[in-house]
Amino acid sequence: MGESVVVDIEKLVQGGYGLARLEGRTLFVRGAAPGEQVEVRLGPARGQYQEAWVQRVVRASADRVAAPCEVYGRCGGCQFQHLHYGSELHWKKEILLETLKRVGKIDGLPMPEVVPSPSEYGSRGVVRFGLLRRGNGFALGFHEEGSVRLVAATDCLLLTTVLREQVRVIQTRLGAMASLGCLVHSIELRASSTFDQTLMIVRTDAAHQRAIGRVTDLAQDLPDLVGLVVLGERGGREQRWVEGQDWIAERLDDLLFRIGDRSFMQSNWAVTQSLVQTVIEWTEPTVGLRVLELFAGIGTLGLPLAKRGSLVTMVESNPWASADARRAAKGNHIGRCRFRVAPVEQFLTAEPSMEYDVILLDPPRTGLNRDCVQGLLRADHARLLYVSCDPPTLARDLRRLLDGGYRIVRLQSFDMFPRTAHLETLVELAR
Structure with missing residues (x-):
């Protein structure tokens, strides 16, 4: 451990690491940019894989910039401060495509550009x-x-x-x-x-x-x-x-939300607005459209649809978040909602009928467990709109849904967390 070598960086991969090769091993290099030649310090080997850290840039990429944060490289919060923001967005898209192919065996999808954050810094609330x-x-x-x-x-x-x-x-x-x-x-x-x-x-x-x-x-x-x-x-x-x-309090789609300390709150509200607007456009809400929102939180996806006449059932295991959603529905004079406080897999198992037109789901980073997937497969005619914050678990879950008879209609990514390796992705699936 601690040996220094010079390597060439081929591309970026999941987690924001640069990928390099050394004597049959794959190196995951922190702080590198594609096309660069860098001197790295090697970490401990794990089979055919090994982590490494940039010590010196021998040949720099044109996309490299000086990271403005004094603890960048030591703090684990950011992975892309050394890249031009346009390059970061490009590689987030490429990493998503590669992850879908490697983990989910999903290839050939048309992939629009990532929706950027209005500000690469100063946006986290x-x-x-x-x-x-x-x-x-x-x-x-x-x-x-x-x-x-x-x-x-x-x-x-x-x-x-x-x-x-x-x-x-x-x-x-x-x-x-x-x-x-x-x-x-x-x-x-x-x-x-x-x-x-x-x-x-x-x-x-x-x-x-x-x-x-x-x-x-x-x-x-x-x-x-x-x-x-x-x-x-x-x-x-x-x-x-x-x-x-x-x-x-926050405002979203001209709706007022009261977010309590026990409820999850999105950190980039401007990008959340873009995500919700896309959900509205893809759903095409009409009066009487039957919508099921799973992992509903405070209702940021479902309530805008209910405002437009859809009949929305919101399922959330956190009782305080569900209470915030109820309060928002009442305060915004929205009456077409039902609220269920239960784990999603428990609700799906107990639900006698899955007669919904659209199912929204925004699970945690761990994605869907097998009971959730099986429950979704019972919804013969519903379109699914899946919001994911983790490409590997998204790829895994999409493969399970595809094997169960769904097909991917379209997808769109959003840079909810600029300068980090995280990426928010919305996927529409249908039978």
């Missing part, structure tokens, strides 16, 4: 930091890639302006604190893109009074802060303390 000791105080930090170790991060260029301001203030206060009075697992910040509202969520080992006092000091007079939530656990029971609101 949700962030979660860990805490580490630094000097006599503490520091906010992000995980190193593939590690539990934290890298101190005094700033993050991906964040919106107001969150960057908050991070600077919190970091200054943490640096002056000799003790926090408890073990702080994480500090999460959320910002609305529509309103001047932010929310701070602190996860601790126990939300006792001394810990709450220190956390309140951290949150004092932060710009646009409307609420502070402190979560802890004692005796196996959740402790919860709230000052102000435990939610922020």
Whole structure:
């Protein structure tokens, strides 16, 4: 381990790694660009595969740029800051195509260009930091890639302006604190893109009074802060303390949503708007169209369809997210909705009839389990609109659905997470 060699980078692959060959082994090189010749430090070998890290660029690609972040390469958050944004979008598309072919045995699909984020930096409205000791105080930090170790991060260029301001203030206060009075697992910040509202969520080992006092000091007079939530656990029971609101508001498709701290919130609201608009266009909602939304969350996909007259059943296992969806339906005067709080596979197993015209599904990164796939295969006439944030699990699930009689109609990718290796993809399937 630690040996340095010079290699040529052929292309980029899943995870944003550069691919190179060395004496019959495949190298996955972090920080490289296609067409480059680089000197790399080798990591431990794993069979025929080996990780490596760029130490020196011998022959640079025309697409290489200077990464603006001072901890890029150590922090595990970003993988593409060293590439021109246009090149990043190109390679995300190519990686998706290669992953569909390699994992799903799916080839020859027409692939439109990735819908870009309006801003490559400054677009993320949700962030979660860990805490580490630094000097006599503490520091906010992000995980190193593939590690539990934290890298101190005094700033993050991906964040919106107001969150960057908050991070600077919190970091200054943490640096002056000799003790926090408890073990702080994480500090999460959320910002609305529509309103001047932010929310701070602190996860601790126990939300006792001394810990709450220190956390309140951290949150004092932060710009646009409307609420502070402190979560802890004692005796196996959740402790919860709230000052102000435990939610922020967002607007989507001219609908008002109230997103609580226990509900999932998309981090790039501008790209979410583009995704939802595409779902509306592909679904072509009409009065009476029967829609099933699985993994519904707060209803960002289903409620815009219900607003246009569709009959929407929303299935979500998180009761707080489902409550936020109900509240949004009521507040926006939408009455064509049913809400079911249940795991998706449980709902699909118990549903006596799958007489739906369209099924929307937006599963977590792990994708669909086999029970979910079997349930979907019972829907003989429904079109599927599958939103995925992970190309490998998408490719796996598409292969299962194709083997069950579905065909891919079209797909479109969205750069929800610029400068990272993540990619959001919408796929329409039909019988």
